[in-house]
Amino acid sequence: MHVPDGFINAPVSLATGVVAAGAVAVSLRGARRELDERTAPLAGLVAAFIFAVQMLNFPVAAGTSGHLLGGALAAILVGPYTGVLCVSVVLLMQGVLFADGGLTALGVNITVMAVVTTVVAYAVFRGLVKVLPKKRRSITVSAFVAAVLSVPAAAAAFTLVYAVGGTTDVPIGQVLTAMVGVHVLIGIGEAAITALTVGAVIAVRPDLVYGARGLTAPLKLRVNGELVDAPAAEPVPAAARSTRKVWLAGLATSLVLAGFVSFYASANPDGLEKVAADKGIDAKTEEHATADSPLADYGIEGLTNARISGGLAGVIGVGVTVVAGTGVFWAVRRRRTSETCPASVRDASDVAENV
Amino acid sequence: MGAGHAHKLYRHGHSPVHALPPHTKLTAVFAFVIVVVSTPREAMWAFALYALLLAAVAYAARVPAGFLLKRLLIEVPFVAFAVLMPFVAQGERVDVLGLSLSVNGLWGAWNVLAKGTLGVGASVLLASTTELRELLLGLQRLKLPPLLVQIASFMIRYGDVIADEMRRMRIARESRGFEARGVRHWGVLAKSAGALFIRSYERGERVHLAMVSRGYAGSMPVIDEVTASRAQWSYALALPSAALLVCLLGWTL
Numbered sequence: 001m002h003v004p005d006g007f008i009n010a011p012v013s014l015a016t017g018v019v020a021a022g023a024v025a026v027s028l029r030g031a032r033r034e035l036d037e038r039t040a041p042l043a044g045l046v047a048a049f050i051f052a053v054q055m056l057n058f059p060v061a062a063g064t065s066g067h068l069l070g071g072a073l074a075a076i077l078v079g080p081y082t083g084v085l086c087v088s089v090v091l092l093m094q095g096v097l098f099a100d101g102g103l104t105a106l107g108v109n110i111t112v113m114a115v116v117t118t119v120v121a122y123a124v125f126r127g128l129v130k131v132l133p134k135k136r137r138s139i140t141v142s143a144f145v146a147a148v149l150s151v152p153a154a155a156a157a158f159t160l161v162y163a164v165g166g167t168t169d170v171p172i173g174q175v176l177t178a179m180v181g182v183h184v185l186i187g188i189g190e191a192a193i194t195a196l197t198v199g200a201v202i203a204v205r206p207d208l209v210y211g212a213r214g215l216t217a218p219l220k221l222r223v224n225g226e227l228v229d230a231p232a233a234e235p236v237p238a239a240a241r242s243t244r245k246v247w248l249a250g251l252a253t254s255l256v257l258a259g260f261v262s263f264y265a266s267a268n269p270d271g272l273e274k275v276a277a278d279k280g281i282d283a284k285t286e287e288h289a290t291a292d293s294p295l296a297d298y299g300i301e302g303l304t305n306a307r308i309s310g311g312l313a314g315v316i317g318v319g320v321t322v323v324a325g326t327g328v329f330w331a332v333r334r335r336r337t338s339e340t341c342p343a344s345v346r347d348a349s350d351v352a353e354n355v
Numbered sequence: 356m357g358a359g360h361a362h363k364l365y366r367h368g369h370s371p372v373h374a375l376p377p378h379t380k381l382t383a384v385f386a387f388v389i390v391v392v393s394t395p396r397e398a399m400w401a402f403a404l405y406a407l408l409l410a411a412v413a414y415a416a417r418v419p420a421g422f423l424l425k426r427l428l429i430e431v432p433f434v435a436f437a438v439l440m441p442f443v444a445q446g447e448r449v450d451v452l453g454l455s456l457s458v459n460g461l462w463g464a465w466n467v468l469a470k471g472t473l474g475v476g477a478s479v480l481l482a483s484t485t486e487l488r489e490l491l492l493g494l495q496r497l498k499l500p501p502l503l504v505q506i507a508s509f510m511i512r513y514g515d516v517i518a519d520e521m522r523r524m525r526i527a528r529e530s531r532g533f534e535a536r537g538v539r540h541w542g543v544l545a546k547s548a549g550a551l552f553i554r555s556y557e558r559g560e561r562v563h564l565a566m567v568s569r570g571y572a573g574s575m576p577v578i579d580e581v582t583a584s585r586a587q588w589s590y591a592l593a594l595p596s597a598a599l600l601v602c603l604l605g606w607t608l
Contacts, residue, residue: 006470044509
């Protein structure tokens with residue numbers, strides 16, 4: 001499962017390294033918010049648990065056996081932030097100590113196995129828990145589905161990384177079929193074990209399962225022989241948070257992706273264009289109305305260097321999108337504030353007092 | 356407690372490589388692996404030179420070849436994958452022993468095998484000449500976030516404890532006549548895994564309380580700052596510099 005050195009080329013390894021570092025930084029903040037100063041011992045012990053449980057062999061049949069990967073389990077038991085953190089630490093230590101997975105492939109490994117698995121599993125799990133009735137059974141069912149989907153999702157993410165920066169020219173369709181096919185099977189085993197394990201923990205300590213936090217029945221008080229809902233605790237008003245940092249980080253990421261990484265994207269037309277070309281569908285399509293615009297086909301006219309031209313086109317594209325998007329956003333918000341002006345002013349003053 | 360307190364990955368010794376400060380060694384290994392990965396795969400001789408460089412380091416560290424080769428076995432799974440590559444890759448094909456193989460796939464297989472093996476060799480040398488605690492100090496020195504280093508150190512410290520707990524659970528199951536034979540027994544194993552999680556989490560809570568009662572307030576005190584002299588840095592960086600030279604030759608020749 002672990003990607004070795006030399007499998008993915010250097011620029012893409014670097015790019016995924018940046019992605020992985022960003023994800024770990026975000027989850028460090030998230031985990032600290034959830035666990036405050038208990039983060040280090042608790043996350044450390046959960047990481048040790050993931051590390052140990054990966055050694056637990058589950059016999060399948062006739063001498064073959066599988067083991068847990070743990071991304072989905074971690075996400076459901078301790079939450080997405082701590083989950084990403086624990087699996088990343090396990091991968092880091094496996095890379096540095098056990099030489100399992102290359103050091104330059106650390107970014108790929110963390111992105112694919114820690115971030116994608118955990119985030120996909122948790123998103124699916126959360127969505128299902130919202131939809132299904134509030135019962136224990138629905139937690140285990142959602143855990144099963146989340147784990148089933150998380151493993152092929154990681155395989156697909158790996159294929160994507162491979163398509164951008166693979167060092168061997170294996171047809172991507174074939175890689176995708178093989179990877180996802182094998183990992184659907186692995187995913188079913190992973191899902192069964194994850195659901196059973198989550199079920200076992202829920203039976204004993206439901207309070208420890210992060211994903212089952214909404215399950216507790218609301219507190220009731222017996223007043224004069226009648227059950228009444230306990231008054232809800234005063235909701236803490238959320239502090240007004242500046243979105244500027246998020247906005248800047250997003251902008252920087254898209255600029256890097258568009259300007260630098262896009263050069264390493266496949267030079268082949270994308271899947272749809274390829275199918276179109278193969279089947280002759282595009283024979284009759286007319287040139288797009290903007291085909292002779294200066295940015296047509298993601299390149300800039302008059303620049304011969306493909307790298308600079310493509311990169312610049314990407315950067316300009318991001319810039320135009322951001323300006324257009326911000327413009328629309330501003331227009332909508334201005335209209336809305338003018339409609340509900342008095343209320344929003346009062347809200348704002350409330351927040352200001354509370355802060 | 357009769358055994359030594361070092362991890363079994365570590366090989367005790369007093370060689371010059373053992374004596375180097377951990378962060379210089381970490382930097383050297385990372386730089387070496389990056390250089391190896393960015394070498395063109397057609398320069399086969401370059402990889403032979405890299406292997407010689409690693410062998411020289413192993414000799415200086417007095418790590419026997421058998422020990423090194425045994426630890427290299429960890430790469431077996433991806434060797435299997437590399438062997439498949441010549442069969443599935445595209446491009447012009449060549450006949451070897453009656454099999455039609457892809458030239459590009461052969462190069463790809465060689466690329467992964469050579470670079471992967473060198474990477475594993477470098478990591479193995481690092482782990483066998485540096486104590487775990489030192490490695491963590493080195494990572495901290497290299498400006499890894501302190502919280503991440505703390506989590507990693509708890510994982511390392513309690514990894515063996517938790518694994519032993521799992522082993523005791525297995526012995527308890529087996530001594531009661533349980534033997535996992537197939538899918539039907541997953542329930543029992545999963546219950547063990549669940550119990551293991553609860554035990555680990557509760558141990559984490561106890562560890563935290565023990566730390567708080569000793570004055571922990573969110574960060575570990577740094578007692579021993581690791582430092583490296585210029586001579587030690589240049590000694591450690593000799594490996595990646597030599598590799599870089601080979602790499603540049605590989606690109607120009």
